[in-house]
Amino acid sequence: MFGYYFELALCSLKRNKVLTALMVLAIALGIGASMTTLTVLHVLSGDPLPDKSAKLYYPQLDPRDLSGMHPGAEPPNQVSWMDGMNLLKAGRADRQALMTGGAVAIQPAESAIDPFFEDARFTTRDFFSMFDVPFQYGHAWGKAEDDNDARLVVLSQRINDKLFGGVDSTGKTLRMGGKDFRIVGVLDSWRPTPHFYDLTTGNYSESEGVYLPLLTAIDLKFPFNGSRDCWGNGTNADMKTGLCTWMQFWVQLDTPAKASAYKQFLINYSSQQKSLGVYQREPNVRLRGLMQWLDYSKVVPSDVHLQLWLALGFLVVCLVNTVGLMLAKFLRRSGELGVRRALGASRGSVFAQLLVEAGTVGLVGGIGGLLLAVLGLWFVRMQPSDYAALAHLDLPMLAATFFLAVSATLVAGLLPAWRACVLAPAPQLKAA
Amino acid sequence: MSMQIRPILASLRKHRIPAILIVLEIALACAVLCNAVFMIGQRVSDIRLPNAIDQAGLSSIEVQGTDPKQAGDDIPRNLAALRAIAGVKAVTAMNALPLTNYTWNGGLSTHPDKDMLNKRIVGMQEYLYTAGGGKALGLKVLQGRFFNADESAGSKLDSFMPAGHVVLITQSLARKFWPHGSAVGKMLYLGDKFSYTVVGVVADVLRPNRSGQGEQSFYYSAFFPLQPNDSALSTYVVRSAPADRDRVLREGIKALSTLAPNAVVKGRTFSDIRDKYFADMRSMAWMLVLVCAVMLAVTAFGIVGLTSFWVGQRRRQIGIRRAVGATRGQILGYFRTENFLLSTAGVLIGMLLAFGINLYLMQHYEMSRMPWYYLPTGAVTLWLLGQLAVLGPALRAASVSPVEATRSA
Secondary structure (H helix, E strand, C coil): CHHHHHHHHHHHHHHCHHHHHHHHHHHHHHHHHHHHHHHHHHHHCCCCCCCCHHHEEEEECCCCCCCCCCCCCCCCCCECHHHHHHHHHHCCCCEEEEEEEEEEEECCCCCCCCCEEEEEEEECCHHHHHCCCCEEEECCCCHHHHHCCCCEEEECHHHHHHHHCCCCCCCCEEEECCEEEEEEEEECCCCCCCCCCCHHHCCCCCCCCEEEEHHHHHHCCCCEECCCEECCCCCCCCCCCCCEECEEEEEECCCHHHHHHHHHHHHHHHHHHHHCCCCCCCCCCEEEEHHHHHHHCCCCCHHHHHHHHHHHHHHHHHHHHHHHHHHHHHHHCHHHHHHHHHCCCCHHHHHHHHHHHHHHHHHHHHHHHHHHHHHHHHHHHCCCCCCHHHCCCCHHHHHHHHHHHHHHHHHHHHHHHHHHHHCCHHHHHHHC | CHHHHHHHHHHHHHCHHHHHHHHHHHHHHHHHHHHHHHHHHHHHHHHCCCCCCCCCCEEEEEEECCCHHHHHHHHHHHHHHHHCCCCEEEEEEECCCCCCCCCCEEEEECCCCCCCCCCCCEEEEEEEECCCHHHHHCCCEEEECCCCHHHHHCCCEECCEECCCEEEEEHHHHHHHCCCCCCCCCEEEECCCEEEEEEEEECCCCCCCCCCCCCHHHHCEEEEECCCCCCCCCEEEEEECCCCHHHHHHHHHHHHHHHCCCCEEEEEEHHHHHHHHHHHHHHHHHHHHHHHHHHHHHHHHHHHHHHHHHHHHCHHHHHHHHHCCCCHHHHHHHHHHHHHHHHHHHHHHHHHHHHHHHHHHHHHCCCCCCCCCHHHHHHHHHHHHHHHHHHHHHHHHHCCCHHHHHCCC
């Protein structure tokens, strides 16, 4: 039966090519626009570490003075050097890493490559194991190297390709900021999206090119990248006080019980700091999970949301348009439908026939929409925003495109099909 | 025309569903159009924000990766090298430039505060420049004067605020501190440690990025003199005639790279900086334009489709009207009036819907209230679109011959 209806649908669609083309085009445009924006939103609001994100937490403390305090205020988005070091040394979590963004001048040995600046991450070693960072060659540095200012570096795949043509460079020396560093590891390609562990250097920025032990980089006074908030007499000059927040501290807590214990630990730590006179405010801590942290930080640009709303509005306009065109088409065929009814077809089967026709339009429109979405995403990738390069169609979104196209057209076809099948056959036959 | 309205309403009542669909289509298109055009307008006005420096003649050269201890020697040497390039009118070394996203936020208040509970501190961008920087940037002094040589030579950076005692502020910042009366000669403070006399007010200069609350805060900038010995001054600003600019920039990069072979030297014209800053907005604006155009086209085709169907259905009735004496013009008028009535209903609903969408967006996103005139503008656009779309089918209707009346359907 379905096959027969499908044949009928094709016949009918062929009969009035302009009208069919208009319907298909309207569906394709609406679906194309919606799928482009939905895909961008889907990519941008994705989970950067799907296997791990449930166990990662971002502690926030409130070491500020009393100036500008109001009840219910959120603690700063970063930690101070002092708090970061204290929490790191306490080691209460399953894994923990203290880090900051930075930049280094890389001075390659071969004169063929000019010196260049590269974004760097200054971090303690758990960064790699906690975030499941994949290694191509070598490994992370060890506990001892974290503590004794070791001149070691881990390179990203991109930098290793640029400097060493992609071969195993571990054990070689790299000159940075006028000092020699030994390469201990090279990462495989790794770009978590969003750049969750440090949003101050850009929500969707690329992963850094080089990774250095935190203490080494700070002691060499390598340039800092990110944002810094100071209060009271805190200054840029001595970042090692507790009067500026500028570092990110991440912990891995394997069970919810450990997470609530860790939160209690943060409260206890804050009270202790207050009783020591270091903190002035009452304990004000947060322990957000990774996804909560992204949500709280509103990483998805509001332009992307606006675009989605606009595209959905556009899709509705296109669908209403299709409803109108389909109604015109179906009612024009009242005579033919009257004959079918008179020959014994039930209302249900006429209804089914018309819906198959609507679905066919949806399917063709979906294919058109898919092509337009691919084109639209290509266009998005040409854009200058830092998330542009990430806009690719994936399998779930591809399936969603067809589902949306067909179901939207079926819904659009309901009213016209119903109107057409409730017409009494006799007057139609007479008129014809 | 008014004679025709009653029969039109009667016939619309018979074709309720197609009529409702046209109204709905116009209403939705009107609502989306008003909001999209408003968003385009907002972005265009952002892209065009005035910025009172010599935007066409400035280039910036960044020098990174030099030894901070050498800054006292490096900066005067680099400035001299840049000044020696033919066509260079003025140079200065700065900590940051507008629209570079490299912020250097500070706070100032009209009162010194010891208790640190001061709520009067206003956040602003600190621009630091070496002697002659005001001229190099092309700042426009509205009141007061630039810094003199003594003031420039005597100021060092104490942690993150300059230890000098003079400041230039933008007009917007001056108005924020002193809504009435002149700012020149007044004092600004940060804590009890830093105090500055306002020596001049300059026309508004943008911050490195939009931060803080409200439109006006984008213009909260203050300029301080600094002696050329601090590594924070890593941006060299070169002013030339716009025609010389690209060559001067190339030669400048070359000169500084030769002086500091291990440093990373990068140069950009200010036009490039501004273009890059607003690139996202520009592409969003173009996307909105595209969506609007396609949506209007879809709506127009929808009207054409439905009206054609309508005309086809009523060929016999049109024939009868023609046979009993209606002119072609009257038939044309009939369909145009019909469309006008449907469009009117559509835009009335559409304007309400547009207003509602704007309210929703205001609540959830950083959106301001849509000025009222967007609504009638959108309405008129859709009226015109409707009339244009109906013209084809209506002409076809008008060409129906009276003979049609004698045929059975």
